[in-house]
Amino acid sequence: MSEEKKVVIKRLKSAQTMGQFMVDYYRELDQAAKAGKPKIAWCTSVGPAEILRALGFLIYFPETHSAMLGTSRMATELIPVANAIGYSPDICSYLTADIGAFCKGVSPLQKAFKIDSVPKPDVLVYNTNQCRDVQDWFTWYSEKFNVPVVGIHTYRGVGEVTDAHLDSISKQFENLVAPLEDVADRKLDMDEFKQIVALSRECSDLWDQCLAKAAAMPSPLTFFDGCTLMGPAVVGRGTQKAIDAYKILLGELEERVGSHDGALEDEQFRIYWDGMPVWGRLGVHSKMFAGLNANVIASTYCSSWIFSALDPNDPFTSMARAYTELFIVRSDDYKEEYIRNKLDFFKCDGIIYHNAKTCPNNTNCLYGMPQRLEQDTGIPSLIIDGDLNDLRLLSDEQTKTNVEAFIEQLEERK
Numbered sequence: 001m002s003e004e005k006k007v008v009i010k011r012l013k014s015a016q017t018m019g020q021f022m023v024d025y026y027r028e029l030d031q032a033a034k035a036g037k038p039k040i041a042w043c044t045s046v047g048p049a050e051i052l053r054a055l056g057f058l059i060y061f062p063e064t065h066s067a068m069l070g071t072s073r074m075a076t077e078l079i080p081v082a083n084a085i086g087y088s089p090d091i092c093s094y095l096t097a098d099i100g101a102f103c104k105g106v107s108p109l110q111k112a113f114k115i116d117s118v119p120k121p122d123v124l125v126y127n128t129n130q131c132r133d134v135q136d137w138f139t140w141y142s143e144k145f146n147v148p149v150v151g152i153h154t155y156r157g158v159g160e161v162t163d164a165h166l167d168s169i170s171k172q173f174e175n176l177v178a179p180l181e182d183v184a185d186r187k188l189d190m191d192e193f194k195q196i197v198a199l200s201r202e203c204s205d206l207w208d209q210c211l212a213k214a215a216a217m218p219s220p221l222t223f224f225d226g227c228t229l230m231g232p233a234v235v236g237r238g239t240q241k242a243i244d245a246y247k248i249l250l251g252e253l254e255e256r257v258g259s260h261d262g263a264l265e266d267e268q269f270r271i272y273w274d275g276m277p278v279w280g281r282l283g284v285h286s287k288m289f290a291g292l293n294a295n296v297i298a299s300t301y302c303s304s305w306i307f308s309a310l311d312p313n314d315p316f317t318s319m320a321r322a323y324t325e326l327f328i329v330r331s332d333d334y335k336e337e338y339i340r341n342k343l344d345f346f347k348c349d350g351i352i353y354h355n356a357k358t359c360p361n362n363t364n365c366l367y368g369m370p371q372r373l374e375q376d377t378g379i380p381s382l383i384i385d386g387d388l389n390d391l392r393l394l395s396d397e398q399t400k401t402n403v404e405a406f407i408e409q410l411e412e413r414k
């Protein structure tokens with residue numbers, strides 16, 4: 001099984017549309033930063049983008065920049081720069097790579113889009129629903145740029161989302177408005193806000209439908225495609241442009257499903273991925289799995305930008321629900337039920353957990369979950385040790401050997 005074979009992965013034509021979306025997104029930010037308008041807010045990837053957009057801010061998401069530091073494989077040598085100023089190598093390697101890049105004055109935007117640097121913020125807004133690291137990360141930049149930082153402090157390990165959770169979080173969203181209005185120099189128009197929430201919901205629904213197409217056998221897309229196709233859902237939610245992009249993608253996926261055209265030539269095994277991707281190995285992992293006729297078809301990660309609770313008629317409370325119902329915010333009981341449903345829906349033969357060393361928040365294999373789920377469902381699992389950005393924390397050889405052995409195990413079960 002370890003013999004190399006020629007691997008064919010059928011690229012989606014609409015990947016180009018998504019790529020162009022990201023080019024336009026970064027260029028618009030760059031122009032605004034140079035012109036000094038519109039104002040720019042930095043926001044965490046599952047932060048309150050809808051409020052910011054309704055106040056006229058362009059939104060920059062540092063995590064997407066960090067993911068680019070990962071895919072461009074710049075991150076590993078930049079992390080020590082942040083370590084040298086006190087940020088431990090054990091904490092989020094998005095944070096350390098990004099702060100390291102800033103200190104060195106480098107960015108993957110320079111090569112990718114001929115953009116000199118990240119856009120200067122007028123305000124920074126975080127939500128700790130994903131982790132505490134984002135608060136530290138944004139506070140550091142707030143001091144560097146001498147601009148305000150505001151945030152939402154959420155519950156973690158949430159089982160059932162209750163009215164008490166929603167009251168607290170929606171109040172916090174409402175309390176953000178006044179300081180953000182001060183920076184934006186305008187008032188929040190509720191009709192405009194509702195319209196943005198409606199656009200965000202539509203984007204989320206379309207992205208959800210795109211990901212659900214992977215339930216087809218063979219699947220028209222892979223997790224590795226999803227990691228780049230999700231760009232507009234992260235940075236463009238609340239805009240018509242993101243909706244237009246996902247309509248194109250959905251159309252292509254429907255065509256593929258209609259003609260039984262899978263992303264792989266010969267899909268023999270269907271795998272669920274839990275945890276973050278290894279950004280610097282997306283291509284390598286994509287080819288490795290395809291070479292074993294194994295399609296990693298679905299993931300918790302790409303589904304993180306599905307906000308089905310958003311409701312324009314009740315924007316604050318529905319935002320509170322949408323951003324608290326997220327997988328990463330929830331208890332292990334909830335997560336296990338969620339993954340069980342996904343394994344069933346996507347008809348998966350196996351599950352891979354990425355043990356990302358610097359992101360325990362997006363790692364679910366440390367407290368017995370793989371064993372419990374395997375006992376419950378009979379579906380085998382494999383844990384891959386690695387990291388989202390720090391390539392010193394993984395062994396390519398070990399990963400390859402373990403994945404090959406895992407696929408052999410799945411083969412024997414067939």
Ligand code: SF4
Nearest residue numbers: 092094130131133359
């Ligand atoms: S969730 Fe993980 S990767 Fe994302 S910002 Fe937090 S620690 Fe970093």
